[in-house]
Amino acid sequence: MEKLLVGKSLEDQLDTVIKELAPKGNISYIVLQFDDEEESTIIASKGENTIHSSASLIKVLIMEYVFHLARTNHLDLNDTVPLSRTPRVEGGGALQELVAKHSFSYLELCRLMMVLSDNIATNLLITVLGMENINARAEQLGVEEIELNRMMMDFEALAEGRDNRMTAMALARLYKHIFECRDRDAFGREMWNILGRQQFRDILPFYWGEDVRFHHKTGSLDRVEHDGGILETFRGHFCFILLMSDTDNDRGKELGARVGRIMKEFVEEALP
Numbered sequence: 001m002e003k004l005l006v007g008k009s010l011e012d013q014l015d016t017v018i019k020e021l022a023p024k025g026n027i028s029y030i031v032l033q034f035d036d037e038e039e040s041t042i043i044a045s046k047g048e049n050t051i052h053s054s055a056s057l058i059k060v061l062i063m064e065y066v067f068h069l070a071r072t073n074h075l076d077l078n079d080t081v082p083l084s085r086t087p088r089v090e091g092g093g094a095l096q097e098l099v100a101k102h103s104f105s106y107l108e109l110c111r112l113m114m115v116l117s118d119n120i121a122t123n124l125l126i127t128v129l130g131m132e133n134i135n136a137r138a139e140q141l142g143v144e145e146i147e148l149n150r151m152m153m154d155f156e157a158l159a160e161g162r163d164n165r166m167t168a169m170a171l172a173r174l175y176k177h178i179f180e181c182r183d184r185d186a187f188g189r190e191m192w193n194i195l196g197r198q199q200f201r202d203i204l205p206f207y208w209g210e211d212v213r214f215h216h217k218t219g220s221l222d223r224v225e226h227d228g229g230i231l232e233t234f235r236g237h238f239c240f241i242l243l244m245s246d247t248d249n250d251r252g253k254e255l256g257a258r259v260g261r262i263m264k265e266f267v268e269e270a271l272p
Contacts, residue, residue, distance in 0.1 A: 006271065022252070027244050028050045029047070029048070029240075029243070031045070032239040034230065035237075048169040049168075053165060054164040070187055079106060083124070086151075115197045143173050150162045204257070212231070215231075233267060
């Protein structure tokens with residue numbers, strides 16, 4: 001991918017705030033401009049090929065696989081899955097508040113997984129789709145650096161060293177694929193709209209205001225805070241991804257909010 005020289009000033013600004021707030025953290029970011037059917041242009045990046053624990057950003061891959069199966073007539077989005085198919089876990093979402101007699105469609109599970117970051121919805125999808133099949137889809141898309149190796153909230157697997165992983169660059173490639181599908185068919189439009197209804201806006205879009213639509217997903221674990229997605233502006237579409245590991249969560253959210261403000265101001269005001 002081509003990298004713009006003008007982005008060096010953005011990198012300098014981002015590196016300054018990173019050194020201020022998370023000098024010992026493992027921080028990766030990438031800012032790209034997206035155009036339909038054209039190769040993305042990198043504006044700024046740091047550690048974009050560094051592997052991080054993916055936290056809930058792995059859910060973007062799971063959503064894409066569900067809609068891929070629906071598009072190729074291997075799955076009906078209206079078919080239902082009983083809540084009893086997977087054990088109850090804590091963390092984000094609403095399904096932990098329900099009794100096990102409910103069933104949900106694949107479409108509803110995707111919406112819950114993405115908009116509310118529901119962990120039970122995610123585990124239901126992993127159970128019925130198969131972890132190995134989801135990873136095979138990542139390889140097919142050329143984002144094999146995104147790996148699903150455990151269920152949500154499986155801390156035993158985490159203690160054994162089995163974690164879900166990704167790089168900022170691989171996530172950017174996945175988002176580019178979803179971006180190019182957004183006007184292709186009903187499945188692409190639904191994925192795009194689901195990303196635009198994300199309810200967690202406390203990292204990159206914190207200072208943007210509620211009226212600014214960001215098609216994104218967040219992720220959080222102990223000492224991990226991530227955010228990444230696509231911003232629509234009058235200058236075009238820009239992909240912002242920020243992965244923060246080995247950083248206190250409160251400090252990570254503060255850093256993410258400041259990074260988001262700097263990124264948005266740069267692409268709207270400083271790009272030629």
